[in-house]
Amino acid sequence: MSVQWAVVTGASGGIGLECAxxxxxxxxxxxxxxxxxxxxxxxxxxLATPNLKIVTIRLNLASPEAPAKLVEQxxxxxxxxxxxxxxxxxxxxxxxxxxxxxxxxTMLRLNTEALIALSHLYGKKMRERKHGYILxxxxxxxxxxxxxxxxxxxxxxxxVSFSRSLxxxxxxxxxxxxxxxxxxxxTKFFDEAKFTPxxxxxxxxxTADVVARKGIDAMFARRDIYVAGTxxxxxxxxxxFVPVKFIMNSMEKVxx
Ligand SMILES: NC(=O)c1ccc[n+]([C@@H]2O[C@H](COP(=O)([O-])OP(=O)(O)OC[C@H]3O[C@@H](n4cnc5c(N)ncnc54)[C@H](OP(=O)(O)O)[C@@H]3O)[C@@H](O)[C@H]2O)c1
Numbered sequence: 001m002s003v004q005w006a007v008v009t010g011a012s013g014g015i016g017l018e019c020a021x022x023x024x025x026x027x028x029x030x031x032x033x034x035x036x037x038x039x040x041x042x043x044x045x046x047l048a049t050p051n052l053k054i055v056t057i058r059l060n061l062a063s064p065e066a067p068a069k070l071v072e073q074x075x076x077x078x079x080x081x082x083x084x085x086x087x088x089x090x091x092x093x094x095x096x097x098x099x100x101x102x103x104x105x106t107m108l109r110l111n112t113e114a115l116i117a118l119s120h121l122y123g124k125k126m127r128e129r130k131h132g133y134i135l136x137x138x139x140x141x142x143x144x145x146x147x148x149x150x151x152x153x154x155x156x157x158x159x160v161s162f163s164r165s166l167x168x169x170x171x172x173x174x175x176x177x178x179x180x181x182x183x184x185x186x187t188k189f190f191d192e193a194k195f196t197p198x199x200x201x202x203x204x205x206x207t208a209d210v211v212a213r214k215g216i217d218a219m220f221a222r223r224d225i226y227v228a229g230t231x232x233x234x235x236x237x238x239x240x241f242v243p244v245k246f247i248m249n250s251m252e253k254v255x256x
Contacts, residue, residue, distance in 0.1 A: 003029055003053070004027065004028050004029065004082045004083075005028065005029045005030070005031060005074075005079045005080070005081045005082060005083070006020070006023045006028040006029070006030055006031070006081055006082065006083035006084070006085065007030075007031040007033065007070075007074065007079075007081040007083070007084050007085070007118075007122065008020045008023065008030060008031070008032055008033065008085040008087060009033045009034070009061060009085065009086055009087050009088035009114070009118070010033070010034055010087040010088030010089065010137075011030070011032035011033060011034055011040075011043060011085075011087070012032065012034035012035075012036055012039035012040045012042070012043050013034075013039055013043070013187065013188060014185070014187030014188060014189060014208050015087055015137060015182065015185060015187060015208045015211055015212050015215075016034070016085065016087040016088065016137075017043050017046070017047075017208070018208045018209045018211070018212030018213070019085045019087060019135070019212040019215065019216055020032060020043065020047055020085075021046075021047060021209070021212070022212055022213050022216045023083060023085075023216065024047050024049065024052055024054075026216075028082070028083060029052060029053040029054070029055075030047065030052070030053070030054045030055070031055045031057060031074055031079060031081065032044065032047075032054060032055070032056045032057070033056075033057045033058075033059055033061065033070060033088070034058070034059075034088065035058060035059070035060050036058075037056075037058050040056040040058060041056065043056070044056050055074075055077065055079070057070060057073055057074075061088050061110055061114040062106045062107075062109045062110040062114065063109075064109065064113065066114065067113075067114050067117035067118045067121060068117070068121065070118070071118075071121045071122065080125050080126075080129065081122055081125075081126075081132070082126075082131060082132055082133065083132070083133045083134075083135070083219070084118060084119070084122045084123075084126075084132070084133070084134045084135070085134075085135045085137070085219075086114075086115040086118055086119065086134065086135065086136045086137060087135070087137040088110060088114065089107075089110060089111045089115075089137060089155075090106075090107050090110055090111070090189075090192055090193065091107070091149060091152045091189060091190075091192065091193030091195065092104055092107045092149070092151060092152055092193060092194075093148060093149055093152075093193045093194050093195035093255075094148060094194070095148060096150060096151070104151050107151065107152060107155065108151065108155055111155035111156070111159065112155050112158050112159065115136060115159060115162075116162065119134055119136070119162075119166060119177065122134075123166070123170070123175060123177075126174075126175045127170060127173055127174075127175050129174075130173055130174040130175075131174045131175070132174065132175040132176075133175075133176055133178070133219050133220065133222070134163075134166075134175070134176065134177040134178070134219075135178050135179075135180055135215055135216065135218075135219040136159050136162075136163040136177060136178070136179045136180065137159075137179075137180050137182070137215070138156040138159040138160045138163070138179050138180065138181050139152075139153075139156040139181055139182060139183075140181050140182065140183040140227065140232050140235055140236050141153040141156045142156035142157045142159065142160040142181060143157075143160075143181075143235075143236045143239050144239040144244065144247045144248075144251070145244065145247075145248060145251075146248075146251050146255060147248050147251055147252050147255055147256075148251075148252070148255040148256055149193070149195070149255060152193070156181075159179060160179050160181065160225065163177045163178070163179035163225075164177075164179065164224055164225060167179075167224050168224075171222065176219075176222040178215075178218050178219040178222065178223050178224065178225070178226060179224070179225045179226070180211070180214075180215035180218065180219075180226050180228065181225065181226065181227045181228065181232070181236065182206065182211045182215075182228045182229075182232070183204060183206065183227075183228065183229055183231070183232035183235065184197060184201045184202075184204050184205045184206070185205060185206050185207070185208055185211050185228075186205045186206070186207055186208065187208050195255075198254055200254050201254065204229075204231060204232075206228060206229050206232075210228070211228045211229075214226065214228050215228065
């Protein structure tokens with residue numbers, strides 16, 4: 001059997017590192033992508049086993065040219081991934097006018113443009129081989145507007161909508177796109193987003209390893225969408241039947 005590779009973005013910590021761990025256990029060689037060289041090195045050490053090949057690539061995926069650079073580097077190594085995990089993403093907490101625009105644009109580029117570009121660049125290679133799995137990491141934030149994290153929620157709505165149509169278009173040709181929607185998960189995400197979760201959030205936190213395992217299972221089962229956790233499944237179903245104003249009033253209490 002030929003050597004199988006997985007590219008995981010945001011693989012230096014949190015959900016991405018756990019996705020990489022699950023893929024390594026399933027025998028995939030890994031390309032780990034993130035910005036911090038030292039965190040990538042720690043991830044590589046943590047995942048290393050005798051037969052596993054691990055390549056680390058340091059890139060800021062929020063820069064417009066980064067996705068093409070990543071593909072150039074994997075091409076140069078002769079790597080065509082069977083799996084792409086588009087996980088790298090950040091949040092940005094605060095009222096819109098009071099949050100610096102560059103931070104918001106960086107989030108928008110990372111959470112959407114980079115994910116779209118990598119889906120296009122690697123997805124076409126997968127289609128040529130009639131085989132490939134893409135896991136897009138969105139969020140339960142995708143299912144309703146979220147005051148004080150409005151643009152973040154909007155980026156994740158885009159990911160859900162985009163992934164589902166991508167999956168529909170190419171599943172018959174052997175390439176699937178599964179969108180994973182985690183709810184609150186214990187990672188550095190909230191620190192990076194400058195948001196201190198209250199008691200309500202903390203009680204609902206899942207661990208990154210459980211979220212990753214469920215997400216990777218859903219991807220290999222070629223599921224269209226997977227919401228992690230029973231409570232989160234209920235929370236994402238509910239907004240269809242409730243006025244948006246009511247949802248936003250309730251959200252404000254936990255997000256402010
Ligand atoms: N934690 C939650 O509650 C939660 C809930 C729903 C969805 N999610 C989603 O899950 C995904 C992973 O988040 P997480 O919770 O695991 O957060 P995390 O622990 O902060 O991990 C984020 C990862 O992305 C990398 N990253 C950040 N900015 C990057 C950039 N510009 N270019 C390349 N890599 C970058 C980070 O490494 P470097 O800093 O070294 O670049 C790190 O490896 C995100 O898409 C997030 O929106 C998280």
